[in-house]
Amino acid sequence: MIDIRYVLQQALNALQLGSIYALIALGYTMVYGVLTMINFAHGDVFMAGAFLFFVAAVGFHLPFVPALLFSMVGTALLGAAIERVAYKPLRNAPRVSAIITALGVGIFLESAVLALNPYPRSIPSLIQNVTWTFEGVSFSSLQVLVIALSVVLMVLLDFIVYRTRAGMAMRAISWDRTWVPLMGVPVNRIITLTFTLGAALAGAAGTMYALAYPVIDPYMGVMVGWKAFIAAVVGGIGNIRGAMLGAFLLGGVEILVVAFFPSTYRDFVAFSLLLTLLIVRPHGILGKARAQKV
């Protein structure tokens, strides 16, 4: 016997978790799209976003919207800086070097935040949180905000990538990095833009995560980052709509496993399902098989 209210409540939980995964997964997938590189520091950029939000809210006493913008601009600059300092010099180095560098940048960010602040911090609730109960299903204003804001940001990104010249350039570079520069596309500027956009989304995700789970610590980005990365791979890494789909799928599977199995099996069952999916579709749900260039 399954109670429909129980299912609805869990579906809401899944939407909230999925939308945060989606915002982070987008950063992984965009960078992979243009550079075929996995930016393992991305989870820590997300963490930096949460801490920037904390600084804005507690240090500068900013209200929610300016604090969110502060965090997004801050992480955008951070993303651009990381690209310029750590990845650009390695643009033509073997890809393994870039991945190692990315891991190093991630550990650097964690340790830097740890050195400045070893204590977990609590985030003040900047928005009035109201819980509504409708036919036994509870949902909070926070949940609605997280889901709505993520959807708005995702629609915005989709617009940038599919409807603007810069977005077209991004897609072109992801298609072919040898010939596209010859057509006059400013590759370096587009790559920086990609990092900036991805990092800003991670900043927004960090802010929302900090609001929804208001205890933040320097290692918070590690596990969430991995999960978002997995979501991007499952959706088809390099594909923006795939990342969103993968993220909601992962959030949904995680919540559903707990809803109907003992919670100890959560990651085990969730990741077994995702692995099975990858065996059936090795390039992810929306990913396309591309011939390996030699």
Place this chain on the structure above:
Amino acid sequence: MIRKSIYITIVIGSLLACTAWGANPKIKVGVIAEMTGDMPAVGASCKNAALLAVKEINDAGGLEVGGVKKKIELCLEDNAGKADQSASAAMKLITQQDVVAIIGPNASRYTIPAAEIAETSKTVLITPWSTNPKTTLDATTGKPKQYVFRACFIDPFQGRVVARFAFETLKAKTAAVLYDVASEYNKGVAEVFRANYEKLGGKIVAYETYTTNDKDFSAQLTKIKSAAPAVVFLPNYYSEVPLQVQQAHRLGLQMPFIGSDSWGSAELLKLGGKDLEGFYFSTHYASDSASPAAKKFIETYKKAYGAVPDDVAALTYDAFGLLFTAIKNAAKDDRESVRKALSVLPAYAGVTGDMTFREDSRDPVKSAVILQIKDGQFRYFTNAEP
């Protein structure tokens, strides 16, 4: 300002002292604390209390060992909130710093690996706060370890106390548990609670888990909500409990929450705020209902650090008390004599209450207290005798 500079001098002094070769005979004591990582408040309390305990002895001229007064040297190690670093810190203290005994680590998941090293290296380790039975038991034989001691009660006792409190005092006939399945301490307390609660006649309607560093508990809490228990037991660390309670309130759960001694840090109140008001947890001592000896410690600690000592601080102080008593009784300060003296110590009156030791057990028998969170403070609620 002066307080701070004195404090800094103590820290720097003790760090330098550890490596310097003194002319006077000194007793080296190692401390492993969780100074960084996921529970830095625990490490800070442990370190503060350790510095205080050593300062008191040294200010009095040192510890008398067989007629000679010897000063104590403290060697501090950070385990960074990691199991492997706890083991390597123990190794470093034993082999390189050549300490007589080690105090710490505190959380069971870090103490168990460090205790293994201490046991095989034949060096006394006293953990202030690790309540998991496995800490002092040999994994293969199930017999007590020879070199590992503790200043706190153990989880089977704590689980029984909380179960009785939920069933008899709160009159809750149904309960739910949410705990970290990847952490020794949480798992241990949850299991004992379940067994005892069911023995009393209560019903566990939901028994849910998560893993360390999870932040989203919405699915588990929704499940608990639909099971509608009268009380929810959260035997989890202070950095996670506020998240769990906040999310529960957001999902519309309204029953009381209870916890165990891992709640007992002032950080809990900072992180959790109003969401924790009125809830209960079991712990080692209550700073507002303490013995005269404890009051003196609380005053000194307050003066030195500007905060009320939490249970980790009090237990660390007691762990040092145990060690100093053992060294005095042994009248020698080699590792083996200290171990022998500790293993035959019958009783000790500490700031966390009177402890008695049974033969062939490394775990003190002592009482527990239940605290309530009231007006943003920990308040004594009731006592539970062993």
